[in-house]
Amino acid sequence: MEILGFEIQADEVVAQSIREYESGLLVSHRFGAKPRVFLVVLHGEDTDPTPLMHIPRASDSPKPQITMIRGIPWIMFRHLRGSRDGVDTQYLADIWKMSCTSAKACFRGITMLTQNVKIDVEGDEDVGAPEHHKTLISDFSPGLDRICGMAMRHYIPMSPSTPGWNVSEIRDQMRTLGSEEESARTRSPCRDSCYILYAIVCGAIYGLCSNACFDNGDILCEDSEVAFAPNILFQNGGRKVKERARIVGHCIKRNQVPLQSWSDLLFELFLSKDAESSMLNSTNAPTSTDYSNMQNPHRLRLFLGAQSNGLTAVSDILVKLTTRKESFCYYHITRGQVLSFPLTEDYYIQASTYLEPASVPTLDPDPHNSALHRFDDTHSDFAMRVDIEPCWAGDPRTVLFVLRSHGVPIASMNIFAFIDRMSYDSVECSCQTPSWEVPVRVSERWQLVTLYQLMRTRSKGISFGRVDVSVADTKTLIDGSQSVAATIYAVSHVYARHLCVATECLACTYTHAMRNWQNSDATIVIAC
DSSP: OTTTTOOOOOOSSOOOSHHHHHHHHOGGGGTTSOOOOOOOOSOOSOOOSSOSSOOOOOOSSOOOEEEEGGGHHHHHTGGGTTOSSSOOHHHHHHHHHHHHHHHHHHEEEEEEETTEEEEEESSOTTSOOOHHHHHHHHTTOGGGHHHHHHHHHHHSOSOTTSTTOOHHHHHHHHHTTTSHHHHHSOOOHHHHHHHHHHHHHHHHHHHHHGGGEEETTEEOOTTSEEEEOGGGTTGGGTHHHHHHHHHHHHHHHTOOEEHHHHHHHHHHHHHOOOOTTSGGGOOSOOOOOOTTSSSOTTOOOOEEEEEETTEEEEEHHHHSOOSOGGGGGOEEEEESOOOSSOOOTTSEEEEOOOOOOEEOOOOOSSOOOOEEEOOOOOGGGTTEEEEEEEOTTSOTTEEEEEEEETTEEEEEEOHHHHHHHHHHSEEOOOSSSOOSEEEOOGGGOEEEEOHHHHHTOEETTEEOOEEEOOOTTOEEEEEOTTOHHHHHHHHHHEEOSSEEEESSOHHHHHHHHHHHHTTSOEEEEEOO
C-alpha cells in the first residue's frame, strides 16, 4: 500500500478482543487522526462494517497450486512435517516416491476397446499377493495390487496381527484421517498405517497415469509441473482417493472405464480440474451410435482438452493427427491458456455433435469387380489435409474435423463418428497372414468407390455433406489408405448401416462383412 501512496504505520496497541477491535473502528475515537488498518490473521466473521457490496468469503481450504510431481507428497503430508510422534513428511515422501516409480515402470501401454480404456501393465494377473495386502488394497480398488505390490511388500507387514495393521482398526481410523476428530484422538500406530497406505496408493496412481501425459513431448517426469489440490484427499474418509483408485483399478483389471471418465481422471490429477458436475462421471459404457439421428442431444460429451489453474491439457489427436483411437487417451500438458481452439464456459475443448445431412452418390449400375484391393492413387492431386476447427454450422464453442484440398474446405466431419467407427467397427486380423487382395464373385456386385467420387457428391457447387452408401444390397469398398487425412475422411464422412474398417487385413475384414451381412448392404474402408 505504501507503493500506492498510503502512509502505513504500526499501532502500538494490539487488538486482543472483539471489543477492542470494534472500538478501534469507531470514527469518533480517531477524529483528526490517521485511519487504522487492521491485519486480521484468524478466521472469523466479516471484519468490514461498511462494505459497499457483499463479497462472499473465500473458502478456508487452500487453492490448487502448481508444483512439480515430486513435490506432491510434501504438500499432501505437510501437516506432519517435523512430527516426533509417528511417521513424518520425509518418511511418507520416500514411500510415495517408491510407489510412484515402481507403478510407472509397470506401464506397458493403453488399448481402447469399444471406447473403454484398458491399461496394460507388467506382470501376470494370477501371481498372488499376500492376503493381508489384498484385503488392505481392496478398500481402494482390487486391481491396484498389481502396481502397488512392490511398495506394499517393502513397507507393510505380511501379517494382520502386527501392531497397527488390524484391518478393521485401519478402516475406522481412515474415516477420521486429516480431520479435527483425528487431532483430538490419541495418536496410535494405526494412524501411521493409514498414512502409509495413502502414500502408496496415491503414489501409484500418479506414477501409472503420468505415462498418459506428455510434457514438451516427453512423458511426465518428477520435475514436470502439475496443479495439485491437497485439501480434497482426506475429506469424507478419503472418498476422492478411493474414486481415483477405483477408476485406475478398473482400467487395469476390468476394462470398464469409458473414455470420458479416463479424461476426467487425468484432468483432475494434473490440472486439479473439478468435473463432478460434468457428464464424464457416467458409469455406463457408451454404446455404438446410430448416425441416422442427426444431432442426438443425449450424447455423452467428448472432451479433447481442458484448462484450469494456469495449466492446459490437449489431446494427442489435436497435436499429432493419427488414426490410432488410443491417441484420444493421451494428453499434452503445458502452462498457459488455450489459444488455438475454442473453449466452453467450463473451459473444455469439446467435440461437436453436429452432423451434416447425407446424400446418395452416383455409383456404377452394373459393377463387374472380381477382386478387392487397394486401388485409389489419386490422392496426390488433392493435397488433402485435416484441420481441427470450430463448428461454425452448429455450436462454435465445439470443434470438428475439416477436410481441405489445396486449402479449400471440402467437408466437415464429426469426431464422434470417427472414434465410434474406429472403436466399434475396426476388424483385427485373425489369419496370421495379412492379405490386401481378395478374390470375390462378380455376382456380389462390389463397388470400388474413390475419394474423388466422394468429393464430387455436390449440387451446383455446394456440398451435400456426408455420403450415404447404405443402398439396399450394395456392397462398397472405399480406399482410404493413402494418408491419415484420407482415412479420417473415408471413415467419418461416409454413412453406412454396416461398415467395417480394415486396419490390419483386408481378407479378414471381407470375411467378417460377408459372414454378418451377406444378403444386405456392406461397406469396407481400407485404413492407412
